[in-house]
Amino acid sequence: MREQLLAAEKVKAIDWREDALYLLDQRALPRQESWLACGTAAAVAEAIAGMVVRGAQAIGVSAAYGVVLAARARHAQGGDWRAALEADFAVLAAARPTAANLCWALNRMRERLQRLKSGEDPLRALEAEAAAIHLSDREANLTMAQLGAELIRKHQGNLQTVLTHGNAGALATGGFGTALGVIRAAHLEGMVEHVYADETRPWLQGSRLTAWELLHENIPVSVIADSAAAHMMRTKGITWVIVGADRIAANGDVAGKIGTYQLAVAAMHHAVRFMVVAPSSSIDMDTDSGDDILLEERDVRELLDLGGQPLAAEAGAFNPVFDITPADLIDAIVTEKGIVERPDTARLAQLMSRKHLH
Structure with a gap:
């Protein structure tokens, strides 16, 4: 199975080469595939905030490479470059506040900096750490893919x-x-x-990005309006809702793309199983419940405009980009450490205590 999955890898969004971070500009998809070169931490932070790169794990990987770029610049300036680097950590951390993987990756880079040995090349060490974060995410994805497929087979093969x-x-x-x-x-x-891929307003990640990816894989896909989801569950024999997560609280509450919560409510009503797939780096055991997660809001023009053109009446608007799905609406959380069915605090704590998949 692993060999099949590796052979099926056709899309990537992040590329580290020639001492710079290259990001596939997701704002331009599916119309064109263009890459943006980021040579500074500020450029990486701007790309994250501006949605050039998005998705909790991609944001974390990109931020790790942003630290490498910042360290090179600070080291070249001389003086107490490590202390100066903290300003770059802060800029990167502020780029998107909800995703747990961003702070997780930055903390891992900071810890590597603190573990430097006498005579060790700090820039080479930080670059190796960022590359390791990138590789570990790839490996986690492959493991989760296999576990999730096994779960589908177990319940409805x-x-x-x-x-x-x-x-x-x-x-x-x-x-x-x-x-x-x-x-x-x-x-x-x-x-x-x-x-069926929800269009996912207002950034249309479903209709622009998910449909584009599935078409690359020759997987049959139909785009639907977000508001059609419950109707599709009732009439089209949908058996699973499968979503990602940006942060998971210790009790199993999930912060996900706005609209995830209403899908979970509809799935419960229609007896459709609800699966969340996310790496353990998305699980924040220091956050007790979803009530404690900071949910990002973005510019209302994203909601009122489309492609830079006014779409709606000039009314007041509210543009939350994440919501909280309570744990009791979730059938399973799939991570690279294993699967938690009917998640709660005790089961997530047990999962996070594992060093390796059992």
Whole structure:
């Protein structure tokens, strides 16, 4: 199965080469594939905030490379470059506040800096750490894809019709994808017949990005309006909703793309199973519940305009980009450490205590 998944890797969003970070500009997809070169930490932070790169894991990987760029610049300036580097950590951390992976990756880079040995090349060490974060995310994606496919087989092994929301594929990660990784793996094993992708307003990650990725994989996909999801569950035989996550609280509450919560409510009503796929780096055991997660809001023009053109009446607007799905609406959380069915505080604590997958 692993070999099949590796052979199916066709899309990537992040490339580190020639001492710079190259990001596939996701604002331009699917019309064109263009890459943006980032040579400074400020440029990386701007790319994250501006949605050039998005998805919790991709943001974390990009920020790690941003630290490498910052360290090179600060080291070249001389003086107490490590102290000066803290300003760059702060700029990167502020770029997107909800995703747990951003702070996780920055903390890992800071810890590596603190572990430097006498005579060790700090720039080489930080670059190696960023590359390791990138590689570990790719490996985690592959593991989650296999586990999620096994879960589908366990509960309903025949041909499935699934629904997904937002974009939790290769574009959102450093590798194969989380929710889309599971869908890809299940499709390779002949278990997914059709995918419905919510358009995911206002950034249209579903219609622009998820549909684009699935078409690359020759997986049958239909785009639907966000408001059509409950109707599709009632009439189209959908058996699974499979989504990613940006942060998971200690009790299993999930912060995800706005609209995820209402999907979970509709899935519960229609007896459709609800799977969240995210790496353990998205689980924040220091946050007790979803009530404690800071949810990002963005410029209302993203909601009122489309492609830079006014779309709506000039009314007041509110543009939250994440919501909280309570743990009791979730059938399973799939991570690279294992699967937690019917998640709660005790089960997540047990999962996070594992060093390796059992």
